[in-house]
Amino acid sequence: MEPSDLARWTRFAMKGGIGRCVAICDCVAENTDDLMFLKDDEIVVLLQVTDGASEGVYLGYCEGVIGKFNSKNVRFTTKLKKPIMARRTSTASTSSSLTSHAKSPTPPGSSSGLKSP
Secondary structure, three states: OOHHHHHHHHHHHHHOEEEEEEOOOOOOOOOOEEEOOOOOOOOEEEEOOOOOOOOOEEEEEEEEEEEEEHHHHEEEOOOOOOOOOOOOOOOOOOOOOOHOOOOOOOOOOOOOOOOOO
16 A cells, blocks of 8 residues: 555544444454454444455554455444545645545555546
């Protein structure tokens, strides 16, 4: 994950992401992009991963780490919100355009067609 993407996802997690869940078991990361957590750890849900092959896979934040996890290993404690995809404006823009919504971070490996800021 690019450092700029990591910073955006971390800021999004600090704002609460799209929801929260609690681990129901210990989960060891099997791949470099997997999230490792222990039973009863709270995870901030950042995005549902929709790559066609992965069902029930989410991007989450736990203990300062961002990674993918499977929904079968957690219990959701909040209803997940729909992410808002809006383009972020430059700080050099006029003050009227500064009121637009911030863009949700782009998931790693996403082919959404949107260009990262």
